Structures are given as C-alpha cells and as structure tokens.
Amino acid sequence: MALSKEDFDKLAVLSRLRFSPEEAEEFRNEMDDIIAFADTINNAVSGGTDDIKNTSVNAVAYTALREDAVRESLPNEKILSNVDGSRGFFNVKRCVK
Amino acid sequence: MREVLTVLSDMLRKGEITSQELTEKYISAVEEVNPQINAYVHTTFDFAREGAKKADEMLKAGNAGALCGIPMALKDNICSDGHLTTCCSKILRGFRPYYDSTVWSKLKSEGAVMLGKANMDEFAMGSTSESSCYGAPLNPRNTSHVTGGSSGGGAAAVCANIAAYSLGSDTGGSIRQPASYCGVVGLKPTYGAVSRYGLIAYGSSLDQIGPITNSVKDAALVFDAIRGVDENDDTSVDYNYGGPSANALTGDIKGLKIGVAEEYFDGINPEIKDAVMDAVKLYEKNGAEIINVRLPILKEAMPVYYIIACAEASSNLGRYDGIRYGYRADNYEDIDDMIYCTRSEGFGREVKHRIILGTYVLSSGYYDAYYKKACILRNNIIKRFDDIFNTCDVLIAPNAPTTAPKLGHHGASAVEMYLSDICTVPVNITGIPGISVPCGTDKAGLPIGMQILGKRFGENTILNAAYFYEKTAVSPVKEYEGGVRI
Numbered sequence: 067m068a069l070s071k072e073d074f075d076k077l078a079v080l081s082r083l084r085f086s087p088e089e090a091e092e093f094r095n096e097m098d099d100i101i102a103f104a105d106t107i108n109n110a111v112s113g114g115t116d117d118i119k120n121t122s123v124n125a126v127a128y129t130a131l132r133e134d135a136v137r138e139s140l141p142n143e144k145i146l147s148n149v150d151g152s153r154g155f156f157n158v159k160r161c162v163k
Numbered sequence: 164m165r166e167v168l169t170v171l172s173d174m175l176r177k178g179e180i181t182s183q184e185l186t187e188k189y190i191s192a193v194e195e196v197n198p199q200i201n202a203y204v205h206t207t208f209d210f211a212r213e214g215a216k217k218a219d220e221m222l223k224a225g226n227a228g229a230l231c232g233i234p235m236a237l238k239d240n241i242c243s244d245g246h247l248t249t250c251c252s253k254i255l256r257g258f259r260p261y262y263d264s265t266v267w268s269k270l271k272s273e274g275a276v277m278l279g280k281a282n283m284d285e286f287a288m289g290s291t292s293e294s295s296c297y298g299a300p301l302n303p304r305n306t307s308h309v310t311g312g313s314s315g316g317g318a319a320a321v322c323a324n325i326a327a328y329s330l331g332s333d334t335g336g337s338i339r340q341p342a343s344y345c346g347v348v349g350l351k352p353t354y355g356a357v358s359r360y361g362l363i364a365y366g367s368s369l370d371q372i373g374p375i376t377n378s379v380k381d382a383a384l385v386f387d388a389i390r391g392v393d394e395n396d397d398t399s400v401d402y403n404y405g406g407p408s409a410n411a412l413t414g415d416i417k418g419l420k421i422g423v424a425e426e427y428f429d430g431i432n433p434e435i436k437d438a439v440m441d442a443v444k445l446y447e448k449n450g451a452e453i454i455n456v457r458l459p460i461l462k463e464a465m466p467v468y469y470i471i472a473c474a475e476a477s478s479n480l481g482r483y484d485g486i487r488y489g490y491r492a493d494n495y496e497d498i499d500d501m502i503y504c505t506r507s508e509g510f511g512r513e514v515k516h517r518i519i520l521g522t523y524v525l526s527s528g529y530y531d532a533y534y535k536k537a538c539i540l541r542n543n544i545i546k547r548f549d550d551i552f553n554t555c556d557v558l559i560a561p562n563a564p565t566t567a568p569k570l571g572h573h574g575a576s577a578v579e580m581y582l583s584d585i586c587t588v589p590v591n592i593t594g595i596p597g598i599s600v601p602c603g604t605d606k607a608g609l610p611i612g613m614q615i616l617g618k619r620f621g622e623n624t625i626l627n628a629a630y631f632y633e634k635t636a637v638s639p640v641k642e643y644e645g646g647v648r649i
C-alpha cells in the first residue's frame with residue numbers, strides 16, 4: 067500500500083521527526099518499498115481475522131516479578147551529570163515568555 | 164582455532180605474565196592496529212590500567228576467575244559507569260552512563276579489563292556497521308570489505324587480536340553475522356539467559372547480549388561469566404545449566420540428531436552452501452544422525468521480524484528528547500521544537516526509517532494488520548521450531564547468503580539489506596540460542612560461517628556441537644597475523 071503524503075506527515079509528527087520537502091519525498095518513496103515488504107505477511111497462510119481477534123500479542127512470558135519494595139535511587143548529581151543540571155534540574159532554555 | 168582465554172588465563176595464573184604487562188601489550192596493539200580498522204570508537208586505557216592492577220592483586224590472592232586480568236571490549240551500546248557509551252549515534256554524543264550494565268558488573272567483579280567500546284551500526288540497526296556515526300569498521304581479513312553488523316567493531320577487534328574477546332548484542336543476527344564475516348566465533352544465547360540491564364534497547368523482545376571470541380571454548384567461558392537471572396531484568400531466567408558450560412565440552416557428537424532444512428539454503432551463495440553441507444557430512448561421518456526437516460514458514464520470518472523490531476524500536480527510541488542526556492539541538496524556539504530538532508538532527512537515516520515504520524505498524528488502523536498479525540505469525544514460527552526440536556537436537560544452517568560484501572555495496576535498497584538477514588532472524592523471533600563458527604573461506608579468501616541452533620537453554624548442546632567441528636575440521640579459516648599474538 068502506497069503511503070500518502072498526508073499519512074507520511076502524520077507519521078513524522080507521531081515520531082517527532084521533521085523532514086524538508088525533498089527529504090520527505092525521498093523518505094516516502096523509500097517507505098513505500100519498506101511497507102510493501104511488510105505487507106508480504108499478508109501472504110502468510112496462517113493468522114486470519116479470527117486469530118487476530120483471539121490472540122494475545124505477548125510472545126515473551128514475564129514471570130519473574132520482584133518484590134514491590136523501595137530501593138536506593140541513583141544520586142541526583144549522577145543523573146544530572148550528562149546535562150546542564152546546575153540548579154538540580156534538567157535545565158532547558160526559557161520557553162514560557 | 165586458538166583458545167586464547169584458556170591460554171591467557173593459564174599464563175596469568177602461573178605468573179608468566181602479569182595483567183598489567185598483558186594490558187600494555189593490548190594497548191600498544193590497539194594504538195597500532197585500530198587506525199587501520201576503526202574497531203574501537205572510544206578507548207578507556209587508564210581504566211584498563213586500573214583494572215589490570217586490581218586483577219593482579221586478585222591473581223596474587225588466588226581468588227581469580229577464568230577471565231581475570233584479560234583485556235576485552237564492550238559494544239558501544241553496553242553501559243559502564245562513567246565511560247562514553249553512544250550507540251554510535253550523534254544523538255548520544257557525549258553520553259556517559261551513571262551505572263554499570265549487569266554483564267559488565269559481573270565481568271568487572273571477575274577482574275576483567277575493559278580496553279574500550281567497539282564500533283557498531285547506529286543503535287544496532289544494520290548488517291554492515293556502515294551506519295555508525297564514526298564511520299564503518301573495516302574487516303581485518305580484507306579492509307575493502309565490511310565487518311558485518313551490527314557488532315562489527317567487536318568482531319573486528321577479536322579477529323585482529325586487539326581484544327581477547329568482546330561482548331556484542333544480537334537483535335536479528337548482530338553477533339553471529341559479523342563473527343561469520345570476520346572468521347571468529349559468535350554466540351547468541353537464549354532470550355533470558357543473560358541480563359539485558361544496561362544494554363541500550365533496540366527491540367526489547369529480541370535483544371540478547373553474547374560473546375564474540377576466537378574459539379568455542381572461549382565463548383563458553385564468557386557465557387559462563389555473564390549468564391544468570393537478574394532482578395533488574397524481569398525477562399531474565401534462573402535456569403540451571405548443571406555447571407559451567409565450558410566443562411560440558413566433550414566434542415562427542417555420536418547419536419546427535421542434526422536437522423537440516425533446505426529452506427535455509429534458498430538463494431544462498433553456492434560456495435557457502437557447499438561449505439556448510441561439507442560440515443554436515445563431517446558430523447554424519449563421525450556418528451551424528453542427519454534429519455531433513457521442512458521450514459516453509461521461514462519466509463514469513465523476515466517481515467515478522469522487521470515489523471516487531473521496528474515497532475519496539477519506535478517505542479524504545481521515544482526517550483531521546485534532548486532533555487536528559489546526549490545531543491541537544493543548538494537552536495530551537497520552544498520545548499516541542501527542541502525535541503523535533505534534536506531528533507531530526509541526532510538520528511541517522513536508517514534509524515529514522517525504522518522509527519517511521521514502527522510508528523506506522525503501531526498506529527490506529529494498521530495495528531491489527533501489521534503488528535498483531537506479526538505477533539501471531541511469531542507464535543506460529545516459535546511452535547514450528549519447537550516441533551523441530553522435538554525430533555532434532557540441533558539445526559545447522561548458513562549464517563548469511565554471502566560472505567562479507569565490499570564497503571558500500573551491501574544491497575541497493577533498505578529492503579535488500581533487510582533480506583540479507585534471512586538466516587539469522589528466526590533465532591531472535593523464537594528466542595532460541597545460536598552459535599556461528601567459521602567453516603571455510605570463499606575463493607576470495609573471505610570467511611564463511613556456519614550456524615548451529617538449539618532449543619531454548621540448549622547452549623551446552625550447540626557449544627558442544629561447535630566444539631566438535633572446531634576440533635575436527637581441517638583449518639576452517641586462517642588466523643589473523645597482527646595484534647597480540649600469544
């Protein structure tokens with residue numbers, strides 16, 4: 067299924083990615099091929115509508131849950147060590163004017 | 164193949180060399196060889212020297228593990244406290260994790276010595292390591308060819324003897340395929356056998372950490388050191404292997420039931436097919452039973468894998484917003500604009516492809532047709548492999564349709580590149596273990612790899628089958644002559 071320009075623009079917003087008009091066109095064409103490839107699962111013999119309704123998507127079994135207990139946190143200064151954290155927060159430029 | 168870790172461990176214990184002397188040898192080798200192959204993207208030599216000093220104390224005290232004092236490399240997506248870990252992406256430029264991954268924590272407590280972080284495809288998304296923001300690593304066997312990917316730097320470092328072993332991660336073949344292209348051994352353990360805590364996530368239901376080594380015994384020794392349940396990874400499993408896997412290597416394969424599926428050989432280069440089938444004959448000659456099995460479901464594995472991997476990636480990579488770590492765009496107007504600019508400037512092309520595809524297959528209206536259908540087919544593929552392992556102990560298959568392609572020549576399109584992963588992705592979809600061992604070279608002298616696959620938690624069986632081949636086959640691949648030669 068070809069990806070319309072409108073749909074591509076919506077996906078870009080959902081993905082928080084921005085493309086120039088030329089880039090968007092190039093990406094959209096490439097995505098057409100990739101989606102056509104993904105579409106080949108619809109040639110599979112199994113996995114019809116009833117299966118879709120009745121099957122859980124959890125392929126991985128999560129069995130080991132640890133006790134819901136408070137544990138020591140990482141120190142604030144370590145968490146902030148990768149950014150400007152001079153006031154004890156994740157600082158960004160002023161955005162409310 | 165050389166059992167580098169056994170030899171080094173013996174030398175260190177007998178006092179024939181100290182860890183500090185050995186580490187200096189490796190550091191000199193990295194400085195000499197790395198500029199030619201770009202295997203390491205960050206080096207941690209001072210940290211390695213500190214680690215070697217501690218290892219020598221442990222060795223002296225007589226409480227050293229098998230890997231104590233031995234220099235190694237971590238893939239650039241495995242966290243270690245305070246050391247650059249960037250997934251070879253601009254968006255994680257300058258990121259220094261503030262905690263150790265469980266695998267590194269285990270190795271460190273055994274006295275391992277980390278030389279640095281190894282090159283990889285950006286966020287482990289690729290099959291050649293060419294999408295690294297630091298440029299591609301080069302294959303030490305022939306530097307005009309790729310190393311494979313995504314753990315290409317780690318495979319190159321082990322091959323070129325500038326790391327005694329490395330840890331990689333395998334989401335769709337990223338340990339086994341570069342090991343195969345570089346002529347070394349790569350083990351992708353069972354999903355859940357090794358903790359993923361501290362592995363920067365790509366496809367969480369597929370990712371698994373494992374060793375890249377010079378020999379099968381080396382792979383078993385590293386697997387023994389890193390496996391085990393972890394309270395920080397609730398998908399990790401407390402499985403009883405009945406002792407160290409390295410001790411289970413006997414090389415006895417009499418009565419081993421080996422499955423061979425012709426579907427694995429569709430579209431495979433004839434030289435690779437011949438090499439793998441010669442290996443199968445060697446097993447048969449030595450008492451294994453060969454069983455032909457059918458796997459028509461294999462062709463469904465590729466779209467299933469890419470739909471699930473990209474869906475998980477689009478979710479996992481949502482965290483890169485420029486606020487808490489890594490790259491932040493210089494110019495922006497408000498918070499939303501900052502997130503858009505940071506992500507658009509920070510992510511490379513292939514990562515953007517996969518985020519968009521993942522977002523598409525999870526979006527309302529397409530979720531059932533793609534993501535949910537892929538999950539159903541995944542369950543069917545799991546069931547089919549389970550059936551096969553009810554009659555076979557292992558499956559033998561090629562690792563990739565070709566040997567290492569030339570740099571810049573790996574598929575004309577993204578889809579062509581995806582299709583090259585056909586031999587490796589079923590292992591990740593099903594969560595089973597797989598090992599890649601060298602099984603010859605093509606006419607150009609490039610290594611060919613063979614995969615041995617087993618049932619979940621069947622590492623001992625596949626390691627033993629690989630060990631037999633390594634001991635019995637005649638010089639499957641020439642040793643690399645540079646780096647630290649012991």
